[in-house]
């Protein structure tokens with residue numbers, strides 16, 4: 104039937120697609136950096152606790168709402184609360200946020216593609232030079248990579264949920280797991296790796312303070328793709344024979360495992376290649392870690408495995424992160440696409456084109472905001488700092504609105520949609536849900552302390568970031 108909504112072909116396909124969304128730059132780079140500077144295994148424990156007690160219930164609520172309403176986030180809020188209700192603001196936020204996050208993620212993914220090509224073509228030595236990153240992001244070459252990536256993403260999305268997203272995830276995710284495992288094992292066999300392992304796995308609880316706790320929660324939230332409307336959208340493609348709770352637990356487990364292994368790869372790698380590592384160097388952002396620090400580390404590997412070996416290692420690493428970013432990027436772009444399809448009744452191709460047209464200007468404005476065009480480079484200033492267009496998108500949407508969206512979805516699910524409807528939907532395809540511990544916990548936490556914690560994160564971020 105032509106008008107029937109697409110569905111994931113299988114349970115495995117859905118889990119891999121949702122895991123493909125979740126596993127991204129956040130796991131492979133963000134998590135290791137944060138763990139390195141915030142107490143190693145101590146950070147891991149706090150992070151894992153947040154995944155279970157805060158993130159999982161939010162994830163289940165998003166998926167259940169999507170499957171119940173069979174709509175994109177805007178449509179989902181409206182079909183429960185009505186077109187005129189104030190709740191639709193929540194729907195708009197859950198639609199605009201992923202769109203804006205996709206803009207900055209596109210820029211990062213373009214860089215990853217450029218670095219992959221750089222490593223494959225034997226440019227590692229140049230890439231390890233101090234000024235390379237700044238030059239690269241301001242070179243016209245980035246526009247070529249931008250066009251290539253945009254075309255790839257467009258083709259995938261235009262192939263639809265089953266033939267595009269699900270098929271991509273089924274190929275890329277297993278390859279990603281294998282690559283991550285091989286790279287990790289390889290690093291662990293190198294001399295001095297154990298110092299890094301020890302640094303990572305021996306917890307330093309002295310580093311845990313309120314700021315670190317806040318960081319762990321934001322990291323977990325971003326990493327699981329929450330608050331971006333993605334899981335509402337993906338939920339709308341899940342069959343009514345599947346268990347939402349089971350799927351959510353699998354996705355969270357895969358996502359957290361990948362983050363764990365990424366730590367086991369990156370921290371020892373740093374100590375192997377540079378035993379005198381000063382961990383203060385890690386304190387800068389994850390962006391500078393991937394694009395400035397890691398190429399240096401990879402280059403120093405040539406003493407052990409030669410230049411070709413070092414280049415192969417670097418290429419494999421950038422390919423790994425690129426794959427992870429690509430599957431995340433298609434997931435986030437499917438949110439506005441499904442909104443075009445549901446709300447404006449656009450065909451799939453027309454939705455892809457409309458989205459491309461809306462996004463192009465913003466992506467270009469971000470791309471030139473690192474020095475190419477002054478207006479975007481010095482876009483505005485607040486809290487005493489000059490901010491580029493790219494910085495503003497990150498501060499507003501990723502840092503601030505994301506937890507707000509989480510808060511709104513909890514309140515919406517519990518106080519507007521109501522627990523009884525949530526329970527009923529969670530029990531579809533999952534007879535064991537009624538009366539389970541998961542159900543009791545979700546029913547309790549989603550309307551009480553989870554929104555309180557998210558409100559706290561939201562308010563403190565606004566206070567810290569903008570004033």
Ligand code: PHE
Nearest residue numbers: 125127128129130326431435
């Ligand atoms: N979960 C992703 C990550 O860790 C976040 C993300 C998802 C970003 C989808 C963009 C799009 O990188």
